[in-house]
Every structure is written in C-alpha cells, then in structure tokens.
Amino acid sequence: MEKLSCIIIDDEPLGKEVVESLVKDIPFLNLSASFNDPVHALTYLQENTVDILFSDIQMPKINGMELLNSLVNPPMVIFITAHRDFALDGFDAGVVDYLIKPVRFDRFLKAVNRAKERISMNTSPVIPQSNTDKIFVKSEGKLIKILLSEILYVEAQGDYLKIVIPSGDYSTQLTLKSMDEILSQPNFFRVQRSFILNLEAVRSINGNTVELTNGKSISIALNKKDELFALLGIK
Structure with missing residues (x-):
C-alpha cells in the first residue's frame, strides 16, 4: 500500500509528541515533518506537497484556521485541539475532522480513514x-x-x-x-x-x-x- 505523507503542527511539545505517536501506529502514514512553529510549517507547506496536515488551532503568530486559509492547494486537514469553539468554522472551511484532546486512537484512526477516502476520490468532484x-x-x-x-x-x-x-x-x-x-x-x-x-x-x-x-x-x-x-x- 502506498503511504500517505503527513505533517504535524503543535506549539505544545507534549501535544506534538502524542500525535507523532498516533501517526507511527498507522502503517499507511508517513510522517514527513513535525513543527512547533506554525510559520516554519507554512513555509514547508508552500514548498512541499503533503497528503494530510494534523494541526492545533490556537497557536502563536498564526493560528490553524489562518494557516489553512493562506494555502492555495491545502492538504487534507485534521484539527487536533483542546478548544471546541472553532469546530463550525473548521468544517465550513473543508476540514476533514476536528478532534478534541485527549484523542483516543480509535477516533484518530476514523479521522485518518476519512481523509484517506477523500484522497482516493480526489479527482475534483465538481468540474466547472x-x-x-x-x-x-x-x-x-x-x-x-x-x-x-x-x-x-x-x-x-x-x-x-x-x-x-x-x-x-x-x-x-x-x-x-x-x-x-x-x-x-x-x-x-x-x-x-x-x-x-x-x-x-x-x-x-x-x-x-x-x-x-x-x-x-x-x-x-x-x-x-x-x-x-x-x-x-x-x-
């Protein structure tokens, strides 16, 4: 099975480590990079293509929604955060899923499978x-x-x-x-x-x-x- 590339953004080191551990337990995911600084992550995303982005929302300098909206061709996005307040905005922007910390593995896997399914279907569903x-x-x-x-x-x-x-x-x-x-x-x-x-x-x-x-x-x-x-x- 071809692996899906992903990156992680979380300004809290512990939060980032937890997501890294979850990613490593899924055989078809390949962690390309991991960032504490969302600005460095944005630069990476502007220069590299990835399949899935796991990101916190509340971060310094630029938050997760701002980062997502600044991308011309965003990857599949799964927000992992302690804050519920942004869920509607996230789904409105096309986010695959919105996970609340602490995240159970079964819930994480469900979100990843949803992203995988979208990627497999992603020859644009609407053709103007x-x-x-x-x-x-x-x-x-x-x-x-x-x-x-x-x-x-x-x-x-x-x-x-x-x-x-x-x-x-x-x-x-x-x-x-x-x-x-x-x-x-x-x-x-x-x-x-x-x-x-x-x-x-x-x-x-x-x-x-x-x-x-x-x-x-x-x-x-x-x-x-x-x-x-x-x-x-x-x-």
Whole structure:
C-alpha cells in the first residue's frame, strides 16, 4: 500500500509528541515533518506537497484556521485541539475532522480513514466548464451535467454538498467554500453559513426567511440581509 505523507503542527511539545505517536501506529502514514512553529510549517507547506496536515488551532503568530486559509492547494486537514469553539468554522472551511484532546486512537484512526477516502476520490468532484454556464458533478459514480441557471440552491451537509435543481438534487464531496468560488456570479449569493442560493429562485422574503420557487425556506444570516436586499434591488 502506498503511504500517505503527513505533517504535524503543535506549539505544545507534549501535544506534538502524542500525535507523532498516533501517526507511527498507522502503517499507511508517513510522517514527513513535525513543527512547533506554525510559520516554519507554512513555509514547508508552500514548498512541499503533503497528503494530510494534523494541526492545533490556537497557536502563536498564526493560528490553524489562518494557516489553512493562506494555502492555495491545502492538504487534507485534521484539527487536533483542546478548544471546541472553532469546530463550525473548521468544517465550513473543508476540514476533514476536528478532534478534541485527549484523542483516543480509535477516533484518530476514523479521522485518518476519512481523509484517506477523500484522497482516493480526489479527482475534483465538481468540474466547472470553460464557458462557466455549466458544471459536471460527480455523484453516485456518474458525471452529471448541471446548468448553473438551473441551480436553486446549494446546501452543506457534513462531508457533502447537496446541489438542488427543479428536477431533483445531487450529493457530492466538496466544501461550500469551494462551491462559492465556482458560483462566483452575480446571481448567486451565500445567504448564511450552510446555503448558497440562486437569486433568480427567490419567490418571497418574510422577516429573516427567504422562500424559493420550489417552496424551500432558508433563514438569512443577520449580517447578510442588507447585502441580499441590495442584490435583489429591495430598498
């Protein structure tokens, strides 16, 4: 079996040693490097390719989320931290898993297997076309063509995205952040943490809830309401 390369970042020496020990107990992992300083790790990641990054979040100089967001082509990321507060932001950014210290081996192995599965499938699950009016989505082993104009909304659901069109919906492995970049067109808007909607599909707005043409109701994040109204031409 070909081994997966990984690195570890933790400013606490004991925390780093614990993760190093966990990695050594998994035969298909190869530890390429280990860092106490996240800045040195960032330099390494900019110059080298690795499959999996194990990282603490709360670190000096640059935290784990900032490091992840600064990478153009990030590896699979598993956060291992004593802090629960960043879990939602982590998953929103496409993190594979979020482990709370102290980490049990079985829980660590589950996260690593999830990363391994994603890597094995990682010939991009959504393929945008050069004319930007359609995408091909990998769903249930098939490539399915979806016109962007048909998309009513996109919803984050754990490790998957649900792309909804009038005739049905498709689940695919991709982060909402990546889909937001693909749908960087004036008629698409990220209305809250878990949803991107097609403005052409908006039927009505009631308070902080938008209703789409298929009857789906989606809550509007308070900090997004003014921008949504502006895009819809509502004064």
